[in-house]
Each structure stands twice: as C-alpha cells, then as structure tokens.
Amino acid sequence: MNHTGTSLKENLLSYFDDILVEISDEHRLTISCKKDSVITILSSLNRNGYNHLALISCVDWIKDNELELVYIISAYTEDSEKGKMNILVKTKIAREKPELLTVMSIYENAEPYERELHELYGINFKGHPRLIPLLLEREYEIPPFRKDFDTRKYVQDVFDKIPFVEDKKGRK
Amino acid sequence: MDRNKLGKWLQSPGKMGQKYSLHALYFCTGCGIIEIPPTITARWDAERFGVIPVATPRQANLFLITGYVSVKTLRPIIRSYEQMPEPKFTVGFGSCPINGGMYWDSYNTIKHLDKYIPIDGWIAGCMPRPEAVFVAVTHLWTLIDKGMADGYKKYREDYHYYRENQEKILGKLEWPPLFSSKKM
Numbered sequence: 001m002n003h004t005g006t007s008l009k010e011n012l013l014s015y016f017d018d019i020l021v022e023i024s025d026e027h028r029l030t031i032s033c034k035k036d037s038v039i040t041i042l043s044s045l046n047r048n049g050y051n052h053l054a055l056i057s058c059v060d061w062i063k064d065n066e067l068e069l070v071y072i073i074s075a076y077t078e079d080s081e082k083g084k085m086n087i088l089v090k091t092k093i094a095r096e097k098p099e100l101l102t103v104m105s106i107y108e109n110a111e112p113y114e115r116e117l118h119e120l121y122g123i124n125f126k127g128h129p130r131l132i133p134l135l136l137e138r139e140y141e142i143p144p145f146r147k148d149f150d151t152r153k154y155v156q157d158v159f160d161k162i163p164f165v166e167d168k169k170g171r172k
Numbered sequence: 173m174d175r176n177k178l179g180k181w182l183q184s185p186g187k188m189g190q191k192y193s194l195h196a197l198y199f200c201t202g203c204g205i206i207e208i209p210p211t212i213t214a215r216w217d218a219e220r221f222g223v224i225p226v227a228t229p230r231q232a233n234l235f236l237i238t239g240y241v242s243v244k245t246l247r248p249i250i251r252s253y254e255q256m257p258e259p260k261f262t263v264g265f266g267s268c269p270i271n272g273g274m275y276w277d278s279y280n281t282i283k284h285l286d287k288y289i290p291i292d293g294w295i296a297g298c299m300p301r302p303e304a305v306f307v308a309v310t311h312l313w314t315l316i317d318k319g320m321a322d323g324y325k326k327y328r329e330d331y332h333y334y335r336e337n338q339e340k341i342l343g344k345l346e347w348p349p350l351f352s353s354k355k356m
Contacts, residue, residue, distance in 0.1 A: 136280060137243045137342065144279045152277045159272075159283045162340055165290075165326075165333045 004081045005029055008048070015044065027084040035091045035100060042071065042089060043106050050075045050087060053107035056114065058121050062147040066092045067121060069100070093123075102128040120145035190233065190259055191313050192222040197232035197256065199249055202239020204266045204299060211302040221309045229255040234312075236305075240268035240275050241282040247342055253289050254350050260324045261316070262291045263308055267298045274298070287337050290323030 008029060009021045019041065020032040033041055050073050059068040071089040075082050093100060102125040103110045114125045115134040122143035125131060138158075142149045181188050196218075198208050212218045212225050226232045229252040241249060253262065264285055267273035272283035285291060293312060295304045315321040327334060331351040339345055 135244065151279045154279050155277050155283070162287050162337050164284070164287055165330050168333050169330060
C-alpha cells in the first residue's frame with residue numbers, strides 16, 4: 001500500500017469514531033460508515049482535495065432488508081499518487097421508506113445520480129431541489145431496480161397485454 | 173437508365189421515383205447506428221441504391237429504426253413517423269424492434285414495435301451487416317412495385333387502433349390525433 005492511502009486512513013480514523021476503513025486494493029480505500037456521518041466524511045474528503053464524485057451507486061441487500069449506497073470519489077490533482085486513489089464511501093439504510101440527505105452541497109454533480117437512484121430504487125433524498133423522473137416514463141409500483149421487482153411479470157402484465165392491430169381488426 | 177425498365181417508367185413514373193430515391197431517416201436508438209456510417213459512406217455506399225440520409229423527418233420517406241426502443245424513445249419515433257410525408261416506408265433494423273431481442277424481459281423496452289406504428293419490413297439479426305440493409309432495400313423495391321408496402325395506408329385506416337395502443341403505453345399524448353378518428 002502506498003503512503004497516501006495509509007496516511008489518509010490514519011487521518012480519517014483519528015477524526016471519526018464509528019467508521020471502518022479498509023484498504024482493499026493498492027489504490028482503493030473503502031470507508032463504511034453510518035448514514036448520519038456520510039455528509040461529514042464526504043465534506044472532510046472534499047476539503048482534503050478529493051474533489052471529484054465519480055458515481056453514486058446502490059446495492060439492494062434484500063435478505064438484510066437494507067440498501068447500500070456507495071459514493072465513489074477520486075481527486076483531480078497534480079500529485080500522481082493522490083490522483084490514482086479511489087475512495088468508496090459505503091453506508092447502509094433501511095429498505096422501507098429510505099431517506100438520506102442530499103450531498104449536492106458538497107458535490108454539485110450528485111444531482112443526476114440522486115435523481116436516478118430516486119426513480120430506480122425509490123430513495124428519497126432530502127434537500128434535493130428537483131426529484132423528478134430522469135430516464136423513465138412510466139409509473140412503477142415497486143422501483144424497477146429493486147430485487148423484488150419481477151420484470152417478467154411486469155412485461156406480461158403491460159407489454160404483452162397490448163394487442164396487435166391485426167388481431168384487433170380481426171376481432172371486431 | 174436501364175432500357176428494359178422504360179415501360180415501367182412510362183407506366184407509373186411516380187412509383188419508380190419512390191423506389192429509386194429513398195430518402196432515409198435513421199432513428200439512432202441503439203447499437204444499430206454503428207452499422208449506418210459504413211452503409212452510407214464510401215465502404216458500402218448506399219447511394220448506389222438511391223438511399224440517401226436526410227436531416228429531418230419532413231424530407232424523408234424511408235424510416236430506419238436501428239436498435240432497441242425504450243418507452244421514452246417511442247414518443248419521438250411516433251412524432252417523427254407522423255411528420256413524414258406519404259408515401260412512407262418503415263424498416264425495423266435488428267432483432268430488438270421485432271420482439272424485444274435481448275431485452276425481452278426488460279421493464280422499459282418496447283417489445284413489438286409494430287403494435288404502435290406500422291412496419292413494412294424487418295431486418296433480423298444482432299447486428300445485421302450493412303449488406304442486409306441493401307437486401308432490405310431491394311426487397312422493398314419489389315414490395316413497392318407490387319403495391320404491398322402499404323404501411324402508411326394501414327396507419328391512415330386503423331389510426332384509432334394504433335393511437336389506442338400508443339396511449340396505453342405512453343399515457344396521454346400531448347399532440348392531437350393525426351387523422352380524424354372513425355367510429356370505434
């Protein structure tokens with residue numbers, strides 16, 4: 001492991017109590033934290049120069065009844081060791097009525113990612129200025145990326161129910 | 173010009189004109205668009221067959237839908253199809269518009285495109301080669317000759333059925349019906 005990663009780990013562990021920092025690869029740091037401390041961790045990382053939010057991803061752990069959010073963060077910098085670093089901030093939230101504070105105040109480009117997660121996983125980001133649909137046109141009862149969404153049944157109920165025009169004409 | 177076809181030209185010049193000047197509108201929805209640049213440029217040169225790309229739907233009479241159609245893209249597809257002047261021919265390119273292809277159980281992909289707009293021909297394959305476009309074009313010529321490429325007439329006739337299907341999937345459409353609806 002390089003020096004940047006270890007020093008960052010020590011730095012983070014000295015500031016925050018209930019976090020788990022793991023060096024999972026040469027340039028990869030995984031931080032697991034509670035959902036309340038996401039904002040503080042992200043803002044401290046941002047102040048340390050890790051100023052680029054690459055992606056917000058989400059994993060649905062249906063057996064644990066939890067949704068896991070992953071913030072992937074890197075840096076735009078002259079320092080090559082620092083520039084190679086990938087930091088994954090992971091947090092778990094409840095699956096029923098999931099709510100989280102928006103991180104748009106720290107990383108402004110979180111806006112489309114949070115909108116996407118809102119429509120695909122049904123996560124409500126508090127403080128987001130416009131949580132309107134990004135990609136989807138239709139209303140879904142269960143957000144479609146959740147594990148309990150049955151795509152095959154949905155296709156049978158919606159797309160297969162629409163008749164061919166020739167069939168319709170034949171029947172009338 | 174082929175002298176053998178002189179009779180045909182004199183008999184129905186309009187039809188021959190439609191056949192040999194297919195102005196194609198490429199609806200670049202999915203991966204199919206990768207095949208289109210070699211098709212229209214020097215390598216395969218679609219202009220040998222009279223197929224030329226145009227910029228807007230109002231100049232086109234051949235509509236190529238290249239690739240999967242998501243629910244959101246169905247709306248512009250219908251709008252562009254309705255803007256095209258008649259006679260217009262539609263060709264679905266690739267297996268995804270035919271029956272969903274690899275997206276057969278996707279939650280947001282249209283499975284059978286011919287439920288929403290009339291399609292004159294399909295090119296099967298994932299992906300079809302550029303040669304397949306020319307096979308489709310030559311086949312379309314025979315269909316036009318025989319008067320069988322009549323998707324636009326069907327659309328006029330059965331417009332209320334198509335509109336009903338479109339509204340089922342897209343909700344309320346924000347534009348008025350293209351044709352006055354007949355009695356249901």
